[in-house]
Amino acid sequence: MTVRPVRHRSLVEEATAELRRLIGTGEWPVGSKLPGEVELSRLLGVGRTTSREAVRVLIADGQLRARQGSGTYVAAVSPVSRFDRELRRSETFHVYEVRAALEVEAGRLAAQRRTEEDVLALRAALAARDAAADPIELVEADLELHRRVVRAAHNPVLTRLFDSLLDALREAGGYVVAADHPHAGTDQDAITGAHHALVEAIAAGDPTAAAEATGANLIRTLDQLRPTQTTPH
Incomplete structure (x- = not known):
């Protein structure tokens, strides 16, 4: 029997995983705009700092792109290579x-x-x-x-x-x-x-x-x- 160890995940990791899921399943297709920071935090059920860090992770991975004065948009379905x-x-x-x-x-x-x-x-x-x-x-x-x-x-x-x-x-x-x-x-x-x-x-x-x-x-x-x-x- 193979038992996988239980892993503790931080709120940032949980929020990042949920954002990836929403993008991967097409809930937020490429080109769509993410909700603003306050609304996104409410939807994820986390604080603004946590949602902000999760967004930063996906920007760094190339899945999201921030446009000054406009907002944050989906740039790719999966992280770039x-x-x-x-x-x-x-x-x-x-x-x-x-x-x-x-x-x-x-x-x-x-x-x-x-x-x-x-x-x-x-x-x-x-x-x-x-x-x-x-x-x-x-x-x-x-x-x-x-x-x-x-x-x-x-x-x-x-x-x-x-x-x-x-x-x-x-x-x-x-x-x-x-x-x-x-x-x-x-x-x-x-x-x-x-x-x-x-x-x-x-x-x-x-x-x-x-x-x-x-x-x-x-x-x-x-x-x-x-x-x-x-x-x-």
Whole structure:
């Protein structure tokens, strides 16, 4: 006789399994929109934190996709393959490589050229980032803060270049947060500290400190995303 050991599953695991069941059975077909966070928590019979974590798991697995200002939608019936996840990770790594190169210089220039109005806007954007209550809100607030840094550099070409990358940056940022790379656990405090240090360096007119703070933020993310082996193109 084979007896399977009884396993204790957390509420997050139970909620994740139920979401997978609803998607797999076609209750929520590909392209459909999930209920809002409050309604989803009610349907699952769990707290908002639990339902939010379950959604994050499925976003990381590629079954769900969050669209800023619209909601969360079913993207695939089953989790994407490991190969596809690694491919997306590699693409995100390359987006962040470009972002790091662009934003380190933007931070340096912003510290040299910022106005009082720029500093006020930066502090407001930083406060909004600190107050972000969910992954989608965090990604958007983070992008707005970095957009303000770029604008404070007062280089119109740099601003246009950053704005042209916004869609790619938003998708990459969503992946980073959903996949729980550097934006959770103990690293969260370090990343939040780096953003505060960046704003203070710009306000103080210290270009070296601004560049270092930008690097401390983005290079940490790059290290988390770095493929085990990259192929030159």
